Amino acid sequence: MHTFWFCAVAVMIAAYVVLDGFDLGAGIIHLFVARTDAERRRVLESIGPFWDGNEVWLLAAGGTLFCAFPALYSASFSGFYLPLMVVLWLLMLRGIAIEFRGHVENPLWRPLWDVVFCGASTLLAIFFGAALGNVVRGVPLGASGFFFLPLWTDFGVDGELGILDWYTVVVGVAAFATLMLHGALWVALRTEGELASRCRALAGRVWWAVAGLAVAITALSFLIQPQLWVSYSARPWGFVFPAAGVVALLLVRAWIARGTAAAFLASCGFIAAMLVSAAFGLYPYVLVARGDARLGLTISNAAAAGYGLQAGVWWFLPGMVLVVGYFVFTYWRFAGKDQV
């Protein structure tokens, strides 16, 4: 039952990153690929019907985490207090930038929101990456099951820890590049003409950075987190996940020039495979303790009591079927290039 909920939360987080990832990515490239007001409007239209629903995955994943693993939810949300609040503010700025940009015809109004949209998307990608880096690196959990991290200390991965250190910053940059690629492929898919070809060209260049950073963070992660060795040597079949990531990334390369749906889907696969690889490598831990490993939170000691988890399955699975239905319906209804 614990493993079921672990997988459920992992899948929801992966769904969030893959889905909100493309609209964050669209925000990252917004200022660079779209030059005129008309082009920028087309970038925004390409995510218009979707971004809000994509963001719901974050809320739903948070809620499910709260429900199934209250100790993990409370420890991580209070421990990552400062970066989470910054993320909230960035999500707000980004949301209103998308929502309010189109309402006023003014030569100052729109460029202002374009910059806010791009800047907030960029910082969010880096922060989400750094958050993943923190989870992989581990946090200084105390005996009470809580911890608190300042934003940064001396940028080292040992001693007194901060949210940002050299490792988590590298993961943040990797996330930034990955979502940039992801967003460029999405916009290329949804638009036509010069804008689409600029996106394809950008994606082609960014791909090399993504490939290099993916290799780098994989090596660094194994270097600083011994639990990864433990998991992968105990269950070597798990290497199928990183292998799938490699294949997906190569497929992106192969299909990139055409900017088709296939390249975008391969990018989705790459992101999901990277996240699943990390989750698999940490299992059964959900939050590794840096220092005394016995203080780490696992799927058992962080989980809610048995009845609630069982009762939850009865509404969670039908609920998810509905959700998948909505998403298939929306993406099907809004399929194809956006009409200019």
Add this chain to the structure above:
Amino acid sequence: MNTALGIDRFQFAFTITFHYIFPQLTMGLALLLVILKTLALRSGDEHYNRCARFWTKIFAINFAMGVVTGIPMEFQFGTNWAQFSKLAGGVIGQTLAMEGVFSFFLESTFLGLLLFGEKRLGAWLHWFSAVAVFAGSWLSGFFIIATDAWMQHPVGYRMGAGGEFELRSLRELLLNPWIFWQYLHNMTGSVVTASFVMAAVGAFYLLTDTKNAYGRTFVRLGVTAGFVSSALMIFPTGDGQGKMVAHHQPVTLAAMEGLFETANGAPLAIIGQPDTDKRKLDNPVVIPRMLSFLTYQRWGAQIKGLNDFPEEQWPDNIALLYFSYHIMVGLGTIAVAVMTVALFLLVRGRLFDARWLLWILMLLFPLPYIATTAGWITAEVGRQPWLIYGVMRTADGPSPMVSAGNGMFTLLGFMGMYMLLGILFLFMIYREIERGPGE
């Protein structure tokens, strides 16, 4: 206030108060949108579709504000109330996760279709999108009320070995008797807000002699829905909710009413200021025996006063509780009075020429917002000093590792951010109203 506990409480109160400005409009407006879309579908009159499109735009701005200010609410359980979340997550995590899975997805998906899909979907599916948005937002309200109801009146749980609250019955959690009246009272309140806003915009168009056709439709729908919903606020939903409080939280009732002395035939205070030091109500204007009658339908029924409860069980801010309750009831009464007169004139066909009343309708749009906020303050301050009524104190709930300094940092951050959001919001709404429904 300088302690981490004080800042955690103030930050939650501040962010939830600001947040609830937006859902209270969207939940009620969702119902009015369904009515407009249904009128359009049944009459085939494009006028109603243009009305619906205009209100969908207002809805979307409010919805976006509701989403961005709502995410911090879900996060704050973990960030600022980690001890509470750790112990109670097995219970309230259920309703909060259900809200995410069952209502947020429904709402956001179909709002996207409502906003962007009119051409792609056709009339029926577009109507259905409005219904789905309505269902999603009212379901969302249900899960939040269920969460709050459990904190007001915990049911369906047992205590675990480590002091955690373990869910014992999902059915009991979702059928908590506290939910029934609180949900109806709250949702009816959101219809009151939407009705007042719609009537105010309509009155604005009529008074400025612009877009008169729309003005008449908005006033007609706003006043009709406003009369029905304001009346339902007082009876039966407000009455039912009051009786729940009287039965399960008698000390809260005494504090809300500023009743210190236990009395057979307790008076209802209309005006007065509670003085908790001298334990009396200053400058009282009261209706004798009325409180006993309203609570128990017997003029001589006994109501226990604050003096007969130990002080450590008193709500910790009796003055705020007393005033917010009285403001809620006072404004609620004014709402019914105004809407009754307006409906009377509407039925007689004289409302659109009664400029004095249109002025009142236009200026009164803040009234339901204030009343609703005061009502929620009554509910939440009334629950104090408990976080979970009778079993967990608020002082035991905050995050043990988050310092007052970090709390102050984010509290000020939220204040700055929300000031910016508030200014932008008013600006956007004003522009949309000025532009009005398109031709």
